[in-house]
Amino acid sequence: MTDEKNSLYGGSQSSDAKSIDIYDENLHLAEKQKKIFLAICGVFISELNGKEFDVYMNTKTYTNVPKNANNIKEFGQINFESKDDFSARLFDRLQKTTHPHQFARISSMLKKMCSKMTSYSMTNSPTKLFYELSLEQRAAAVAKWSTSQKASIRQFYRTISYVARTAFWLNPYGIYPAIGYPGPDPEKNGPRFKGRTFPEYEFIKITEDTNDLEFDVVIIGSGAGGSVAAARNSVLVIEKGHHYHQSQLTLREKDGYEKLYELGGGMLSEDSSMTVLAGSNFGGGTTVSWSTSVEPSHFVREEWANDYGLIHFMDDDFVDSIKNIKNRLGVSSSNVIHNENNKILIEGCKKLGAPVATVSQNSASKLHECGWCGFGCRYGEKQGAAMTYLKDAKDYDVKFIQDCFVKRVIIENNKAVGVEATINNGDKKFKVNAKKVIVACGALHSPALLLRSGLKDKNIGKNLYTNPMAAVYGIFPNKEVKAYSGTIQSAVCDAKENVDGEYHGVKIVVGSCHPAMMSTSFPWKSPLQHKQFMLQYNHIVPLLIIARDRDPGQIKIDSKGLPKLDYKLSPHDAESVIAGILTSLKILVAAGATKIGTCQTEVEEFEIVGENSLNDPKFLQYLEKVKKVGVSNGQACLGSIYQMGTCRMGSDKAKSVVNPFGETWDVKNLYVADSSVFPTSAGASPMITTMSIGFYVANCILSEKEFVKKRQSAMLGTPNSTFTDNTNADKRSSRRRSLLSSFGSKRFSMSN
Incomplete structure (x- = not known):
């Protein structure tokens, strides 16, 4: 790089x-x-x-x-x-x-x-x-x-x-x-890299002589939502990040974070209690994802349909779009080889009697052992946006601009007519005139852009969900774990998926922990403790507890119009995280860890002794202390690798930013097509769901009145039987009629 x-x-x-x-x-x-x-x-x-x-x-x-x-x-x-x-x-x-x-x-x-x-x-x-x-x-x-x-x-x-x-x-x-860390992947110049071809992209050069550009549609953002929307339209895609060809991916941890992530991989929440990782590059989060490719859970889809009037998430068209996306990405759980990290999670779960399953990967149904994939997939095995939908868009003659920051959407007579953008860190300004604008900047930047553009909707930026993540670790002195190698995230335990009875809970997984991430995922307590901990690096198994949060935060903007992430873990969601931490510690002990530790500042490392460790009174006392200390009040190392929900989609204008077709309530021809439109937390990797939303919003724009008519007809019909229960049938039908009635009284035009 x-x-x-x-x-x-x-x-x-x-x-x-x-x-x-x-x-x-x-x-x-x-x-x-x-x-x-x-x-x-x-x-x-x-x-x-x-x-x-x-x-x-x-x-x-x-x-x-x-x-x-x-x-x-x-x-x-x-x-x-x-x-x-x-x-x-x-x-x-x-x-x-x-x-x-x-x-x-x-x-x-x-x-x-x-x-x-x-x-x-x-x-x-x-x-x-x-x-x-x-x-x-x-x-x-x-x-x-x-x-x-x-x-x-x-x-x-x-x-x-x-x-x-x-x-x-x-x-x-x-x-x-x-x-014992090798640095960049030792295979990075081997046959896996040399034996492949990769998509080549050209970008419009913006110079001092560039006049205003003209396009039918402009899409801001090239990640999961923007890439799929681009592949469905003849458009211009603007990306604030940079495109790095596979040959430019050094797989050095420093390069990976500083070139491919928001704020160099060092973004913190407003109170610094949470480390936030978000992709900032051509392809967005799909470039740095851990290949996890999951559909939204049935209870999430039902919640969005029943509580927010989004019937689309329960019908056959949505199922078909998910199927098409998975086929394009080659999503499969076959040809997955578990690394030592995931094997230990699986072994611990089985001994504990906890459920565990293999996680599907977007690797074209092929073997993909790439522990450095969080710094971009040098081998092109991971089917991110740059390998799939952006390539399709290129083939349809879609145009791209990189290293370009969109300052605002241009709005005239309550209608989006283009965008104002800058390059060279603001030195050169230019405009793109367009009939429609699709915002796909992600849950951090989409609300910031709408606010900078003058939209006054009180809901913009609210309902920020982060899938808060905590971590625990186990030390296995007789196993060469290498938490950075092999298939990153191939197993999941959902034993605590439903902590509160309303499907707010956690999933337990492993991740790719390179030195900087390992060193900051757990508390520093002294120079000696820190060096002793890192000396055991290749024998540490970190388990990640990812919560489906119920209580959201908010994205605000600073004096420059840039996003500030205001999020504090609520007592309710802290209970979910603690439940996951306790189960994760038991999994590690069952798998044979000799020492365990947590992300909590006030909890010391615990050494396992004896054969009946799970019932050891001292271990049980340790668990009680973990529970008592908790993870609130900023005294635990928390993180977020998924953000969503800041431009909520819904049928009620008073509670949402965009209508059920992705168009903003207050401005015509201005759409949002990314994870920011999620009504609530997904509780898992949002990539597939976000791509389906990009697909859906693009269809709404392409088909316009014909598609709207079909959608309205579907809203009066019966949902797919898979997601229907007779008890709520009358209630749902009533909501659909109410939803259609509201369409008649509010501006809902899909035309110019």
Whole structure:
């Protein structure tokens, strides 16, 4: 990949390295603030003192994975802040991952710490500033911040901790051999890559001489929804990210996150309690997905149809669209070979008596062992948008623009007539005139774009669902796990899928945990603890608990019109997550883990002893502590790899942003076709569902009155019997009549 940076707008823009002082006028630290910031960051990866080093070197290392004793020793002695590029790397990472408004909070806290009087609560020292403390004193202070009673201090800790650890582990000064990590996929230049051909794309070049462009339809976003919609229309697709040909995918963790993800893979929620991963590239989330390809659950479809008037999700057309999409992507559970990670999940579930199933993959029904696929599939085996629907669109002569940020939809006389966009980080502006505009920027950027465009619908940005994710780990000293290798996510346990009786619960899976992700998925407690943990890297099995959340958050926009993710895990959804954590720990113990740990800051690692471990009183006490501590109040490492619901689709204008055909209620010819239209949380990978929505909205636009007439007719008919129960038949029929009545009283034109 080329040396590029994620702009403030979220796309990839070529540029030389820039100082944080000149990158943005709001991203500035005074010299004393910088010294404090660096002194804090230096704590997380610091040299162990004599006693700590002796403990570290006596830590059991596992002989079945070749490791060099000198590498292990070097890892114990390494001190991040002693490196010449320490400052540059930290500020670069801060620049890539921090919104200006979040940086302002960091700056404010650092400013308080510049005074000995106001910094006392952070240092417990009345006479010294933070950078004047010894390393031991600094480490002790930082460890206390993670469990502080003050939310502002916990937030400050989480943000800087995440920046520091990722800045180190994305390129850890040759330390990979100490933990047994090979770096980029060793096969990346082998026959799997050389023996394949890949789609080639051309992009419209926007120059200073470019005049306004003219297209019938413009689609903003090239991910799951936008790509399928594009393959159904003659259009222009605008993508704020960049297209990297398979030959440009280095499969380095640093490149993968910084080039293919929103804000370099470092986006945090407003209170910094959640790490948010969202694709930002040509192909969107489909480029970096873990190949998981599942249909929406029956209870989700019934909820959307019954509670939101979206009958489409229960009829034969929807079933057919799902079938067509799965066929195009080659979705199948055949030819799946479980890696050691997934084998341990399966083994633990079977011993525990918990249900476990194989997960279907979008790999053209072929073998796909690609643990680096979260950084793009170099082999073209994963059938993401760039391998399928964008290729189809190209073949239909659809045009593309990359590295392009759409500032607003142009609206005249309550009708969308085009978009205003920029390239080169805002230096060049231009317009695209169009008869129809389809917004497919994802659940983060679609509501932001609508708000920037002047839409006043109070529902825009609300109903944000994140499928909140927690993690636990087990250590298996006699197994070479390598959580980053092989098929990423091939098994799932849904034992706790229905915690509340209304199908809000969790799914338990494994994931591809490369060093930076592994290091930040679990709490940092001291330099010694962190290095001991990472030394066992190849023997750690992380289980991911992904919740179907009931209670949503919200997307707001900052002063630049960029999305801010405001989400806090509710007590209700925290119960689901804890239920999943408890079950996951039991699965690991049943599978033979010798140590287990959680993402909770206040819960220590637990060592398994004895043969009847599941009934060991100490283990049961440990589970009680896990339950009591919980995961609320920002004291656990939480994440989100799926976002949805911020431009809700529905039949009631008062509760939704777009009508059942994907068109915004307030502006004609303006459509939304991505996961943001989900009425509620899907609780699983949204890719297939999002693609079906892109297919559906495109059909609505193409067929117009004929299609609308068919849809209205279907609404009066009987739903597919698979999803019908006699008890609710009259209720559903009444809702359909009410829905059609509302169509007669509200503007619902599909024409120009």
